[in-house]
Amino acid sequence: MEQGIIKLKREPKIISSYSVVGNKEHSGPLGELFDEYCQDDKFGKDSWEKSESEMQRRALCGAIKKSGLIDTELDVLLAGDLLNQCVGSNYSITNFDIPYLGLYGACSTCAEGLAIGACLYSGGIINSCGVMTSSHYCSSERQFRFPLEYGGQRTPTAQWTATGAGAFILGDEGRIKISEALFGKAIDKGISDVNNMGAAMAPAAIDTIKRYFLQSNHSPEDFDLIITGDLGYEGSEILKDLLLGYGVDIRKNHTDCGLMLFDRERQDVHAGASGCGCSAVVMSADIIPNLEKGVLKDVLFIGTGALMSPMSLYQGGTIPAVAHLVRLRSE
Amino acid sequence: MEQGIIKLKREPKIISSYSVVGNKEHSGPLGELFDEYCQDDKFGKDSWEKSESEMQRRALCGAIKKSGLIDTELDVLLAGDLLNQCVGSNYSITNFDIPYLGLYGACSTCAEGLAIGACLYSGGIINSCGVMTSSHYCSSERQFRFPLEYGGQRTPTAQWTATGAGAFILGDEGRIKISEALFGKAIDKGISDVNNMGAAMAPAAIDTIKRYFLQSNHSPEDFDLIITGDLGYEGSEILKDLLLGYGVDIRKNHTDCGLMLFDRERQDVHAGASGCGCSAVVMSADIIPNLEKGVLKDVLFIGTGALMSPMSLYQGGTIPAVAHLVRLRSE
Numbered sequence: 011m012e013q014g015i016i017k018l019k020r021e022p023k024i025i026s027s028y029s030v031v032g033n034k035e036h037s038g039p040l041g042e043l044f045d046e047y048c049q050d051d052k053f054g055k056d057s058w059e060k061s062e063s064e065m066q067r068r069a070l071c072g073a074i075k076k077s078g079l080i081d082t083e084l085d086v087l088l089a090g091d092l093l094n095q096c097v098g099s100n101y102s103i104t105n106f107d108i109p110y111l112g113l114y115g116a117c118s119t120c121a122e123g124l125a126i127g128a129c130l131y132s133g134g135i136i137n138s139c140g141v142m143t144s145s146h147y148c149s150s151e152r153q154f155r156f157p158l159e160y161g162g163q164r165t166p167t168a169q170w171t172a173t174g175a176g177a178f179i180l181g182d183e184g185r186i187k188i189s190e191a192l193f194g195k196a197i198d199k200g201i202s203d204v205n206n207m208g209a210a211m212a213p214a215a216i217d218t219i220k221r222y223f224l225q226s227n228h229s230p231e232d233f234d235l236i237i238t239g240d241l242g243y244e245g246s247e248i249l250k251d252l253l254l255g256y257g258v259d260i261r262k263n264h265t266d267c268g269l270m271l272f273d274r275e276r277q278d279v280h281a282g283a284s285g286c287g288c289s290a291v292v293m294s295a296d297i298i299p300n301l302e303k304g305v306l307k308d309v310l311f312i313g314t315g316a317l318m319s320p321m322s323l324y325q326g327g328t329i330p331a332v333a334h335l336v337r338l339r340s341e
Numbered sequence: 342m343e344q345g346i347i348k349l350k351r352e353p354k355i356i357s358s359y360s361v362v363g364n365k366e367h368s369g370p371l372g373e374l375f376d377e378y379c380q381d382d383k384f385g386k387d388s389w390e391k392s393e394s395e396m397q398r399r400a401l402c403g404a405i406k407k408s409g410l411i412d413t414e415l416d417v418l419l420a421g422d423l424l425n426q427c428v429g430s431n432y433s434i435t436n437f438d439i440p441y442l443g444l445y446g447a448c449s450t451c452a453e454g455l456a457i458g459a460c461l462y463s464g465g466i467i468n469s470c471g472v473m474t475s476s477h478y479c480s481s482e483r484q485f486r487f488p489l490e491y492g493g494q495r496t497p498t499a500q501w502t503a504t505g506a507g508a509f510i511l512g513d514e515g516r517i518k519i520s521e522a523l524f525g526k527a528i529d530k531g532i533s534d535v536n537n538m539g540a541a542m543a544p545a546a547i548d549t550i551k552r553y554f555l556q557s558n559h560s561p562e563d564f565d566l567i568i569t570g571d572l573g574y575e576g577s578e579i580l581k582d583l584l585l586g587y588g589v590d591i592r593k594n595h596t597d598c599g600l601m602l603f604d605r606e607r608q609d610v611h612a613g614a615s616g617c618g619c620s621a622v623v624m625s626a627d628i629i630p631n632l633e634k635g636v637l638k639d640v641l642f643i644g645t646g647a648l649m650s651p652m653s654l655y656q657g658g659t660i661p662a663v664a665h666l667v668r669l670r671s672e
Contacts, residue, residue, distance in 0.1 A: 013416055013440055016466055057656045083343055086524050094425045095650035096445045097658075100527060104661050109344055109524035111453060112445040112648070112663070114427045122442060126457065133464010135347055153652075193417050193440035196431060317443070319426035321484075325388045327428075330435050332443070 015225050016191045022131035023184030024338070025079075025138075027294035028072030030065045032147065032173030035291065038272045043295035044174075045072055051148065051173050059097055062146035065175035065287075066091070066102035070142050073177035074106075081106045084179070085136035088123035090114050091144045091286050092171075094153060098144045108140065117211075117240055118194065119143040120176060120290040121313025121334040127180050128188040128336065137181060144175035145285025154320055155204070167206040169242040169284035172271055176290025186301045190226075190337035194218045196317065198330035204323055208245025208268075208281055211314040214331035215241060215249050216256070218312055222335055223258050230260045234306045237297060238333075239289025239313050240268030242282035267292035289313055301340040309338045346556050347522045349463035354515030355669070356410070356469075358625035359403030361396045363478065363504030366622065369603045374626035375505075376403055382479065382504050390428055393477035396506035396618075397422070397433035401473050404508035405437075412437045415510070416467035419454035421445050422475045422617050423502075425484060429475045439471060448542075448571055449525065450474040451507060451621040452644025452665040458511050459519040459667065468512060475506035476616030485651055486535070498537040500573040500615035503602055507621025517632045521668035523556075525549045527648065529661035535654055539576025539599075539612055542645040545662035546572060546580050547587075549643055553666055554589050561591045565637045568628060569664075570620025570644050571599030573613035598623035620644055632671040640669045 029044045036047035046068060048054075053064040066089070074081055087106065090113035091098035103110050115122035123141035130136045148158060150171040156162040180188070197217050201210040215238050223229065230236060241249055246266045253260055267289040268282035293311060300306040313336075318329040360375045367378035377399060379385075384395040397420070405412055418437065421444035422429035434441045446453035454472035461467045479489060481502040487493040511519070528548050532541040546569050554560065561567060572580055577597045584591055598620040599613035624642060631637045644667075649660040 012414055012468075019465075059652060059656065085344055090443075090445055093650070094652060095447070095648060097648070097650045097653045100648035100650075100661050101529075101653070101658065103527045104529040107526065110527045110663055111457065111524060111665075112646075114421055114443040114445040116426070116443075126442065126461075129461055129464065129466040130457075133460065133466050134350075135460040135464050137343075193442060195438065196434045196441045198432075198435040315443075317426060317428070317431035319424070319428045319431075321390055321425060322428050322432070325390065327432065330431050332441055334442075 016129060018128055018132035018189055020132045021187040021189050022128050022180040023182060024186040024298060025179040025181045025184045026073050026076035027178045027298050028069050028076060029291040029294040030069045030175045031291055035172055035174055035271060038277060040296055044291060058146055058148035059093060062098040062144050062149050063101040066098055066142055066144045067105050069175040069177035070140060073179050077179040081108050084108045084138050084140050086111055087140040088113055088127050089142040090119045092116060092150055115332060116315030116317055117284055117286050118313035118315030118332050118334050119286045121311055121336055124188060124336045125191040125334050128191055131180055139180050140177060142177040143286040143290045145171050145287035147171045147173045150285060164280055165205040166280055167244045168280045169207055169268060169282055170279035171285035172283045172288035174287030174291035176294040186298060186338055186340050188336050189339050192218060192222055192335040194333040196330045196332050198328050200328050202328045206244060207284055207316045208242040209248060210316045210329035211241055211331040212245040212248035214333040215312055215314045216252050218333040218335050219253060220256050220258060230263060233263060233308050233310050235309045236260050236264045237311050238266045240284045241266045241314055242268040242284060244281045301338055304340055307340050311336050311338060347460060349459055349520055351463045352518040352520050353459050353462035353511040354513060355517040355629060356510040356512045356515045357404050357407035358509045358629050359400050359407060360622040360625040361400045361506045362622055366503055366505050366602060369608060371627055375622060389477055389480035390424060393429040393475050393480050394432040397429055397473055397475045398436050400506040400508035401471060404510050408510040412439050415439045415469050415471050417442055418471040419444055419458050420473040421450045423447060423481055446663060447646030447648055448615055448617050449644035449646030449663050449665050450617045452642060452667055455519060455667045456522040456665050459522055462511055470511050471508060473508040474617040474621045476502050476618035478502045478504045481616060495611055496536040497611055498575045499611045500538055500599060500613055501610035502616035503614045503619035505618035505622035507625040517629060517669055517671050519667050520670050523549060523553055523666040525664040527661045527663050529659055531659045533659045537575060538615055538647045539573040540579060541647045541660035542572055542662040543576040543579040545664040546643055546645045547583050549664040549666050550584060551587050551589060561589060561594060564594060564639050564641050566640045567591050567595045568642050569597045571615045572597045572645055573599040573615060575612045632669055635671055638671050642667050642669060
């Protein structure tokens with residue numbers, strides 16, 4: 011079927027994953043689950059952009075080490091981040107001897123990378139790959155909003171960019187397989203409020219999830235979890251409400267990576283977490299271990315990205331968004 | 342072989358391509374070959390970023406129309422550009438009903454998209470796709486260098502960012518097939534001169550081309566053309582010299598998209614053209630038609646990208662680069 015669900019004939023396994031986070035993330039509800047954190051969010055570097063790159067380097071090092079492979083055994087690395095020209099990834103990968111395909115999917119990058127990697131594996135093009143992404147609160151605030159020193163007030167619908175990097179190794183071994191993928195369409199419903207990314211991204215998630223259930227023989231209750239990343243509170247409510255209007259009720263088994271990373275009340279993060287790193291570290295530290303243990307057996311992960319640019323918004327533009335889906339199953 | 346040449350079992354054809362350029366490109370040596378151009382480079386829009394998006398929209402429209410397909414028949418669109426957050430692509434694709442995978446490969450985007458698209462096709466994941474990219478001199482100058490009004494002097498090694506967008510449709514029909522792909526590694530040899538992108542990118546091209554000839558049974562003279570995009574004069578000289586040191590002599594059949602787009606003397610472009618759009622429009626307007634006519638039969642296209650960011654350079658960073666290879670053959 012054109013533009014349809016891609017059922018992977020040769021299903022790649024998630025061999026390993028590794029998460030690196032900042033201090034606020036470590037102080038959150040999932041704090042103990044992350045592989046590594048840094049008290050001052052600097053990771054020993056003298057600029058936030060370099061700190062972000064260093065997080066990615068550590069995440070990929072960790073994931074490769076856990077996998078038992080070495081870098082030259084990986085056929086390709088799929089990576090990207092929120093920084094202009096994706097410098098978080100560009101600089102970290104020069105530490106590794108792996109062919110590099112740069113992605114730009116904003117906060118959907120983790121899902122985009124897993125989807126493309128899984129498809130290349132299924133098609134026999136590669137036998138293994140790495141997927142890597144990151145975001146850093148401090149580099150993102152400077153680039154997308156205001157310098158930190160400005161101390162700008164945040165609106166209730168604003169999300170807090172996660173400081174974190176996640177890396178995943180796909181290949182032959184492991185209990186968790188990627189069995190399906192569905193590439194998202196860019197959807198622009200005219201939202202132009204940079205402080206309401208959830209509302210901008212929800213329509214893309216709706217489009218992808220609706221297409222998934224329309225094309226598959228499944229209903230939402232067939233899955234242990236339908237996890238989006240990262241719509242936050244505002245976007246998650248819109249998603250559930252509007253999907254219900256299309257007859258798709260995901261209220262019982264939906265959650266969002268942006269709602270899991272922080273304690274919204276205690277940690278003052280308003281609508282929740284966002285950033286490429288958010289879904290990457292939540293998937294790596296929480297969902298994947300639970301799939302490995304068999305606590306979860308069948309999960310739909312829908313990575314959502316707001317394709318927003320400060321320059322375009324200054325010019326009166328709106329915020330297109332995209333949402334890519336992968337289905338993760340444990341054997 | 343790990344990290345090796347990907348020999349595509351199911352070879353996609355290039356069904357169609359379409360090129361849209363600005364006035365300076367239209368006044369160059371290939372001027373008459375482009376499908377469409379705009380006298381004032383604005384394409385009817387009121388900002389350079391919107392003009393760039395509009396170029397992409399026109400390029401993809403044109404390529405789809407030529408292919409005889411409609412947008413919903415394309416399984417996926419692979420696109421990206423040089424602008425922050427890839428807004429050239431993000432906004433143009435909302436005009437189409439096609440799943441969207443965003444790429445960031447700087448000037449290697451055309452080759453990266455063709456390579457990934459070809460691999461997904463070969464693996465039976467998709468039956469057709471679009472590949473699209475662009476650059477615009479005015480949006481690039483503002484973002485990467487100086488505002489145009491500043492009238493900055495250019496060094497002899499500087500390249501001129503092409504104003505152009507190219508789109509390609511891959512699928513079942515056509516005379517030109519993509520038969521091999523080789524993903525590039527990110528190589529950083531410490532170049533930090535933003536006015537010498539050729540020197541920054543040449544090492545990546547050397548790495549990819551060297552790996553290709555090391556792994557294949559071919560020698561350079563087996564190909565009608567080994568075309569890089571876009572090293573310009575400086576980078577091309579470095580490439581040929583250093584490859585010779587490795588015993589790979591491409592001097593007789595090498596050219597570079599950055600040397601073809603403009604008349605370097607008459608058009609005052611110093612080391613030649615650059616930008617994602619450069620290789621896309623040169624491939625679309627010149628190389629592909631010559632493959633179709635049978636004038637060329639076997640071509641190696643190596644797209645090179647400087648993964649450079651103004652922010653990183655302000656912080657004392659260097660310029661990593663990447664080069665992806667695809668082999669194009671006409672039946």
